[in-house]
Amino acid sequence: MTTFKDIGISKPYIKALKELNIINPTEIQAAVIPILLEAETDLIGLAQTGTGKTAAFGLPLLHSIDKNKNEVQALIIAPTRELVQQIQKQLFKFTKYIDGKIFAEGVYGGEKMDVQMRALNRTTHIVVATPGRLLDLVERGAVDISNVKTLVLDEADEMLSMGFKEDLNKILKYNTSNRKTWLFSATMPQDIKSMIKNYMDPNAARVEVNKNALVNENISHHYVQTNIKDKVNMIIRILDKRKDDRGVIFCRTKAGAKTLAQQLQHEGFAVDVLQGDMQQKERDKVMRAFKNESLQVLVSTDVSARGIDVNNLAFVLHHQLPEYLDYYTHRSGRTARAGKTGQSIALIIPGEMQKIIDIQSELGITFKEMTV
Structure with missing residues:
Protein backbone atom coordinates (compact mmCIF):
# COMPACT_ATOMS: atom_id res chain seq x y z
CA MET A 1 0.00 0.00 0.00
CA THR A 2 1.47 3.38 -1.02
CA THR A 3 1.87 5.89 1.80
CA PHE A 4 2.10 9.70 1.71
CA LYS A 5 5.71 9.38 2.79
CA ASP A 6 6.44 7.21 -0.28
CA ILE A 7 5.14 9.89 -2.62
CA GLY A 8 7.16 12.69 -1.07
CA ILE A 9 4.86 14.45 1.40
CA SER A 10 6.79 15.91 4.35
CA LYS A 11 6.24 14.86 7.98
CA PRO A 12 4.25 17.86 9.31
CA TYR A 13 1.70 17.39 6.53
CA ILE A 14 1.46 13.64 7.13
CA LYS A 15 0.74 14.35 10.79
CA ALA A 16 -2.09 16.75 9.88
CA LEU A 17 -3.51 14.27 7.34
CA LYS A 18 -3.50 11.51 9.94
CA GLU A 19 -5.56 13.72 12.22
CA LEU A 20 -8.07 14.20 9.40
CA ASN A 21 -8.16 10.43 9.07
CA ILE A 22 -6.47 10.54 5.66
CA ILE A 23 -4.04 7.66 5.95
CA ASN A 24 -3.31 6.35 2.47
CA PRO A 25 -3.40 8.33 -0.77
CA THR A 26 -6.36 7.81 -3.11
CA GLU A 27 -5.70 6.84 -6.72
CA ILE A 28 -5.59 10.44 -7.96
CA GLN A 29 -3.37 11.54 -5.06
CA ALA A 30 -0.88 8.73 -5.67
CA ALA A 31 -0.77 9.58 -9.39
CA VAL A 32 -0.65 13.38 -9.21
CA ILE A 33 1.36 14.31 -6.10
CA PRO A 34 4.74 12.83 -7.17
CA ILE A 35 4.50 14.53 -10.58
CA LEU A 36 3.69 17.92 -9.08
CA LEU A 37 6.32 17.69 -6.35
CA GLU A 38 9.11 16.69 -8.70
CA ALA A 39 8.56 18.71 -11.84
CA GLU A 40 7.59 22.22 -12.80
CA THR A 41 4.86 21.12 -15.15
CA ASP A 42 1.39 21.87 -16.40
CA LEU A 43 -1.06 19.10 -15.50
CA ILE A 44 -4.42 17.89 -16.77
CA GLY A 45 -6.25 15.63 -14.33
CA LEU A 46 -9.40 13.75 -15.34
CA ALA A 47 -11.21 12.83 -12.16
CA GLN A 48 -14.66 12.76 -10.63
CA THR A 49 -15.63 14.83 -7.63
CA GLY A 50 -15.15 12.99 -4.36
CA THR A 51 -11.88 11.31 -5.42
CA GLY A 52 -9.63 13.39 -3.16
CA LYS A 53 -8.58 16.09 -5.62
CA THR A 54 -8.16 18.84 -3.02
CA ALA A 55 -5.25 17.05 -1.37
CA ALA A 56 -3.90 15.95 -4.77
CA PHE A 57 -3.27 19.55 -5.85
CA GLY A 58 -3.35 21.18 -2.40
CA LEU A 59 -0.39 19.37 -0.84
CA PRO A 60 2.06 19.99 -3.74
CA LEU A 61 0.83 23.59 -3.87
CA LEU A 62 1.55 24.11 -0.16
CA HIS A 63 5.01 22.54 -0.60
CA SER A 64 5.75 25.10 -3.34
CA ILE A 65 4.89 28.26 -1.36
CA ASP A 66 7.74 30.51 -0.20
CA LYS A 67 6.49 31.60 3.24
CA ASN A 68 8.95 34.51 3.38
CA LYS A 69 7.50 36.17 0.31
CA ASN A 70 4.48 38.30 1.04
CA GLU A 71 2.78 37.89 -2.33
CA VAL A 72 0.04 35.83 -3.94
CA GLN A 73 1.93 32.83 -5.32
CA ALA A 74 -0.95 30.51 -6.16
CA LEU A 75 -4.50 30.78 -7.34
CA ILE A 76 -7.18 28.09 -7.04
CA ILE A 77 -10.37 28.71 -9.00
CA ALA A 78 -13.49 26.66 -8.29
CA PRO A 79 -17.12 26.91 -9.48
CA THR A 80 -19.04 27.59 -6.28
CA ARG A 81 -18.72 29.42 -3.03
CA GLU A 82 -19.19 26.14 -1.10
CA LEU A 83 -16.29 24.50 -2.90
CA VAL A 84 -14.08 27.56 -2.37
CA GLN A 85 -14.80 27.53 1.37
CA GLN A 86 -14.18 23.82 1.56
CA ILE A 87 -10.81 24.02 -0.25
CA GLN A 88 -9.68 26.93 1.91
CA LYS A 89 -10.66 25.06 5.07
CA GLN A 90 -8.75 21.95 3.99
CA LEU A 91 -5.59 23.86 3.15
CA PHE A 92 -5.76 25.45 6.59
CA LYS A 93 -6.10 22.03 8.25
CA PHE A 94 -3.24 20.55 6.19
CA THR A 95 -0.86 23.26 7.47
CA LYS A 96 -1.57 22.74 11.18
CA TYR A 97 1.90 21.39 12.05
CA ILE A 98 4.21 23.17 9.61
CA ASP A 99 6.83 25.71 10.67
CA GLY A 100 5.74 29.24 9.92
CA LYS A 101 2.41 30.07 8.33
CA ILE A 102 0.89 29.81 4.88
CA PHE A 103 -2.08 32.12 4.41
CA ALA A 104 -4.93 31.16 2.09
CA GLU A 105 -7.82 33.57 1.53
CA GLY A 106 -11.20 32.60 0.02
CA VAL A 107 -13.12 35.09 -2.15
CA TYR A 108 -16.54 34.56 -3.73
CA GLY A 109 -19.76 36.34 -4.64
CA GLY A 110 -22.55 36.90 -2.14
CA GLU A 111 -20.20 38.47 0.40
CA LYS A 112 -19.33 42.15 0.86
CA MET A 113 -16.59 43.22 -1.51
CA ASP A 114 -14.87 45.56 0.97
CA VAL A 115 -14.57 42.82 3.61
CA GLN A 116 -12.76 40.61 1.08
CA MET A 117 -10.59 43.51 -0.07
CA ARG A 118 -9.49 44.14 3.52
CA ALA A 119 -8.72 40.45 4.01
CA LEU A 120 -6.53 40.46 0.90
CA ASN A 121 -4.55 43.38 2.31
CA ARG A 122 -3.10 41.04 4.91
CA THR A 123 -0.36 38.59 3.99
CA THR A 124 -1.88 36.19 1.44
CA HIS A 125 0.02 33.38 -0.30
CA ILE A 126 -2.88 31.51 -1.89
CA VAL A 127 -6.18 32.89 -3.16
CA VAL A 128 -9.08 30.45 -3.54
CA ALA A 129 -11.84 32.05 -5.60
CA THR A 130 -14.90 31.78 -7.80
CA PRO A 131 -14.14 33.17 -11.29
CA GLY A 132 -16.49 36.17 -11.30
CA ARG A 133 -15.45 37.61 -7.95
CA LEU A 134 -11.75 37.05 -8.64
CA LEU A 135 -11.95 38.96 -11.91
CA ASP A 136 -13.78 41.80 -10.14
CA LEU A 137 -11.04 42.02 -7.52
CA VAL A 138 -8.24 41.84 -10.10
CA GLU A 139 -9.83 44.56 -12.23
CA ARG A 140 -10.22 46.81 -9.16
CA GLY A 141 -6.55 46.32 -8.32
CA ALA A 142 -7.47 44.66 -5.01
CA VAL A 143 -5.46 41.53 -5.75
CA ASP A 144 -2.24 41.28 -7.71
CA ILE A 145 -1.90 37.99 -9.58
CA SER A 146 1.19 38.95 -11.57
CA ASN A 147 3.49 36.81 -9.36
CA VAL A 148 1.28 33.74 -9.40
CA LYS A 149 3.42 30.67 -10.04
CA THR A 150 0.62 28.12 -10.03
CA LEU A 151 -2.96 28.37 -11.20
CA VAL A 152 -5.34 25.52 -10.33
CA LEU A 153 -8.68 25.12 -12.10
CA ASP A 154 -10.84 22.74 -10.09
CA GLU A 155 -13.99 21.23 -11.68
CA ALA A 156 -13.29 23.11 -14.90
CA ASP A 157 -16.23 21.54 -16.75
CA GLU A 158 -18.63 22.69 -14.02
CA MET A 159 -17.30 26.25 -14.31
CA LEU A 160 -17.92 26.27 -18.06
CA SER A 161 -21.39 24.79 -17.80
CA MET A 162 -22.20 27.52 -15.26
CA GLY A 163 -21.31 30.22 -17.79
CA PHE A 164 -17.85 31.28 -16.57
CA LYS A 165 -16.08 30.80 -19.92
CA GLU A 166 -15.39 34.52 -20.56
CA ASP A 167 -14.19 35.14 -17.01
CA LEU A 168 -11.86 32.15 -17.12
CA ASN A 169 -10.38 33.20 -20.45
CA LYS A 170 -9.64 36.66 -19.03
CA ILE A 171 -8.00 35.19 -15.92
CA LEU A 172 -5.97 32.68 -17.95
CA LYS A 173 -4.57 35.51 -20.12
CA TYR A 174 -2.70 36.99 -17.14
CA ASN A 175 1.01 36.14 -16.64
CA THR A 176 1.04 33.00 -18.80
CA SER A 177 4.80 32.92 -19.34
CA ASN A 178 6.01 32.06 -15.83
CA ARG A 179 3.06 30.09 -14.56
CA LYS A 180 2.15 26.42 -14.20
CA THR A 181 -1.48 25.53 -14.79
CA TRP A 182 -3.12 22.48 -13.20
CA LEU A 183 -6.56 21.71 -14.59
CA PHE A 184 -8.98 19.17 -13.11
CA SER A 185 -12.19 18.13 -14.78
CA ALA A 186 -14.62 15.19 -14.69
CA THR A 187 -15.41 15.47 -18.41
CA MET A 188 -13.58 16.93 -21.43
CA PRO A 189 -16.01 18.99 -23.50
CA GLN A 190 -14.70 20.89 -26.56
CA ASP A 191 -14.44 24.19 -24.66
CA ILE A 192 -12.02 22.67 -22.19
CA LYS A 193 -9.94 21.17 -24.97
CA SER A 194 -9.57 24.60 -26.55
CA MET A 195 -8.68 26.14 -23.19
CA ILE A 196 -5.93 23.53 -22.78
CA LYS A 197 -4.68 24.24 -26.29
CA ASN A 198 -4.64 28.03 -25.81
CA TYR A 199 -3.24 28.37 -22.33
CA MET A 200 -1.36 25.22 -21.43
CA ASP A 201 1.88 23.54 -22.40
CA PRO A 202 1.36 20.93 -25.15
CA ASN A 203 3.59 18.60 -23.09
CA ALA A 204 1.43 18.92 -19.97
CA ALA A 205 1.35 15.81 -17.79
CA ARG A 206 -1.96 13.95 -18.10
CA VAL A 207 -3.50 11.81 -15.41
CA GLU A 208 -6.73 9.88 -15.79
CA VAL A 209 -8.27 8.11 -12.85
CA ASN A 210 -10.10 4.86 -13.67
CA LYS A 211 -10.44 5.93 -17.26
CA ASN A 212 -13.47 3.87 -18.18
CA ALA A 213 -15.45 4.78 -15.11
CA LEU A 214 -16.97 8.11 -16.02
CA VAL A 215 -19.21 7.50 -13.07
CA ASN A 216 -17.89 6.40 -9.69
CA GLU A 217 -18.01 2.62 -9.52
CA ASN A 218 -19.34 2.54 -5.96
Missing part, protein backbone atom coordinates in the same frame (compact mmCIF):
# COMPACT_ATOMS: atom_id res chain seq x y z
CA ILE A 219 -22.72 3.79 -7.22
CA SER A 220 -25.45 1.35 -8.22
CA HIS A 221 -27.93 2.65 -10.81
CA HIS A 222 -31.65 1.92 -10.76
CA TYR A 223 -34.78 3.03 -12.54
CA VAL A 224 -38.37 2.90 -11.38
CA GLN A 225 -41.21 2.86 -13.91
CA THR A 226 -44.05 5.21 -13.03
CA ASN A 227 -46.22 7.92 -14.60
CA ILE A 228 -46.44 11.64 -14.07
CA LYS A 229 -49.27 11.68 -11.57
CA ASP A 230 -47.79 8.86 -9.48
CA LYS A 231 -44.32 10.37 -9.20
CA VAL A 232 -44.82 12.08 -5.84
CA ASN A 233 -46.35 8.96 -4.26
CA MET A 234 -43.49 6.91 -5.62
CA ILE A 235 -40.95 9.29 -4.03
CA ILE A 236 -42.84 9.11 -0.72
CA ARG A 237 -42.67 5.30 -0.82
CA ILE A 238 -38.96 5.36 -1.63
CA LEU A 239 -38.25 7.79 1.24
CA ASP A 240 -40.42 5.77 3.63
CA LYS A 241 -38.17 2.77 3.01
CA ARG A 242 -35.08 4.87 3.70
CA LYS A 243 -35.96 6.55 6.96
CA ASP A 244 -32.35 6.60 8.16
CA ASP A 245 -30.72 7.53 4.86
CA ARG A 246 -29.87 10.96 3.55
CA GLY A 247 -30.05 11.95 -0.06
CA VAL A 248 -30.64 14.55 -2.76
CA ILE A 249 -33.61 14.66 -5.13
CA PHE A 250 -32.98 16.40 -8.45
CA CYS A 251 -35.59 18.37 -10.37
CA ARG A 252 -35.11 20.09 -13.70
CA THR A 253 -36.78 23.37 -12.81
CA LYS A 254 -36.80 25.77 -9.89
CA ALA A 255 -40.59 25.71 -9.71
CA GLY A 256 -40.66 21.90 -9.77
CA ALA A 257 -38.09 21.73 -6.98
CA LYS A 258 -40.07 24.16 -4.79
CA THR A 259 -43.36 22.34 -5.32
CA LEU A 260 -41.89 18.89 -4.64
CA ALA A 261 -40.20 20.11 -1.44
CA GLN A 262 -43.51 21.54 -0.21
CA GLN A 263 -45.38 18.31 -0.99
CA LEU A 264 -42.79 16.27 0.91
CA GLN A 265 -42.75 18.68 3.87
CA HIS A 266 -46.52 18.35 3.96
CA GLU A 267 -46.06 14.56 4.27
CA GLY A 268 -43.84 15.12 7.30
CA PHE A 269 -40.41 14.54 5.77
CA ALA A 270 -37.42 16.62 6.94
CA VAL A 271 -36.85 18.18 3.54
CA ASP A 272 -35.76 21.55 2.18
CA VAL A 273 -35.00 22.99 -1.23
CA LEU A 274 -31.98 24.57 -2.94
CA GLN A 275 -32.76 26.61 -6.02
CA GLY A 276 -31.41 29.56 -7.96
CA ASP A 277 -33.67 32.33 -6.64
CA MET A 278 -32.49 31.91 -3.06
CA GLN A 279 -30.40 34.49 -1.25
CA GLN A 280 -26.96 33.22 -0.26
CA LYS A 281 -27.95 33.49 3.42
CA GLU A 282 -30.92 31.15 2.93
CA ARG A 283 -28.79 28.77 0.93
CA ASP A 284 -26.16 28.64 3.68
CA LYS A 285 -28.86 27.98 6.27
CA VAL A 286 -30.26 25.04 4.29
CA MET A 287 -26.77 23.61 3.71
CA ARG A 288 -25.95 23.89 7.42
CA ALA A 289 -29.14 22.06 8.36
CA PHE A 290 -28.35 19.35 5.81
CA LYS A 291 -24.77 18.96 7.02
CA ASN A 292 -25.73 18.73 10.67
CA GLU A 293 -28.37 16.15 9.71
CA SER A 294 -31.45 18.01 10.91
CA LEU A 295 -32.56 17.71 7.28
CA GLN A 296 -32.78 14.26 5.75
CA VAL A 297 -33.30 15.16 2.11
CA LEU A 298 -32.47 18.08 -0.15
CA VAL A 299 -34.49 18.84 -3.25
CA SER A 300 -32.32 20.69 -5.76
CA THR A 301 -31.94 21.88 -9.33
CA ASP A 302 -28.78 20.93 -11.25
CA VAL A 303 -27.05 24.30 -10.98
CA SER A 304 -27.91 24.75 -7.29
CA ALA A 305 -26.38 21.38 -6.42
CA ARG A 306 -22.93 22.46 -7.59
CA GLY A 307 -20.54 22.34 -4.70
CA ILE A 308 -22.72 20.16 -2.46
CA ASP A 309 -20.11 18.05 -0.76
CA VAL A 310 -21.67 16.08 2.04
CA ASN A 311 -20.33 12.69 3.00
CA ASN A 312 -22.60 9.74 3.79
CA LEU A 313 -25.32 10.49 1.27
CA ALA A 314 -26.93 7.12 0.63
CA PHE A 315 -28.87 7.99 -2.51
CA VAL A 316 -29.59 10.41 -5.31
CA LEU A 317 -33.12 10.44 -6.76
CA HIS A 318 -33.86 11.82 -10.23
CA HIS A 319 -37.40 13.25 -10.30
CA GLN A 320 -36.71 13.63 -14.02
CA LEU A 321 -33.66 12.48 -15.93
CA PRO A 322 -31.37 15.43 -16.72
CA GLU A 323 -31.16 16.99 -20.19
CA TYR A 324 -27.43 16.40 -20.51
CA LEU A 325 -25.37 13.31 -19.88
CA ASP A 326 -22.74 15.31 -18.00
CA TYR A 327 -25.44 16.24 -15.54
CA TYR A 328 -26.15 12.59 -14.82
CA THR A 329 -22.48 12.19 -13.88
CA HIS A 330 -22.52 15.29 -11.69
CA ARG A 331 -25.82 14.36 -10.02
CA SER A 332 -24.98 10.76 -9.23
CA GLY A 333 -21.50 11.81 -8.07
CA ARG A 334 -23.05 13.45 -5.01
CA THR A 335 -23.42 10.02 -3.45
CA ALA A 336 -20.76 7.32 -2.83
CA ARG A 337 -18.05 9.79 -1.83
CA ALA A 338 -14.87 9.01 0.03
CA GLY A 339 -15.06 5.29 -0.71
CA LYS A 340 -18.66 4.76 0.46
CA THR A 341 -21.37 3.15 -1.68
CA GLY A 342 -24.55 4.82 -2.87
CA GLN A 343 -27.62 4.44 -5.08
CA SER A 344 -28.76 6.54 -7.99
CA ILE A 345 -32.49 6.08 -8.66
CA ALA A 346 -34.26 7.51 -11.72
CA LEU A 347 -38.04 7.81 -12.03
CA ILE A 348 -39.02 7.19 -15.62
CA ILE A 349 -42.37 7.58 -17.32
CA PRO A 350 -43.59 5.70 -20.42
CA GLY A 351 -41.43 6.56 -23.43
CA GLU A 352 -38.29 7.34 -21.42
CA MET A 353 -36.72 3.88 -21.52
CA GLN A 354 -34.64 4.94 -24.51
CA LYS A 355 -32.97 7.58 -22.35
CA ILE A 356 -31.89 4.91 -19.88
CA ILE A 357 -30.44 2.86 -22.74
CA ASP A 358 -28.56 5.92 -24.04
CA ILE A 359 -27.11 6.75 -20.62
CA GLN A 360 -26.02 3.13 -20.18
CA SER A 361 -24.13 2.98 -23.43
CA GLU A 362 -22.62 6.48 -23.17
CA LEU A 363 -21.43 6.17 -19.59
CA GLY A 364 -20.69 2.46 -19.55
CA ILE A 365 -22.98 1.71 -16.61
CA THR A 366 -25.82 -0.75 -16.04
CA PHE A 367 -29.24 0.14 -14.69
CA LYS A 368 -31.35 -2.38 -12.79
CA GLU A 369 -35.09 -2.03 -12.58
CA MET A 370 -36.33 -1.42 -9.09
CA THR A 371 -39.86 -2.12 -7.92
CA VAL A 372 -41.23 -0.15 -5.02
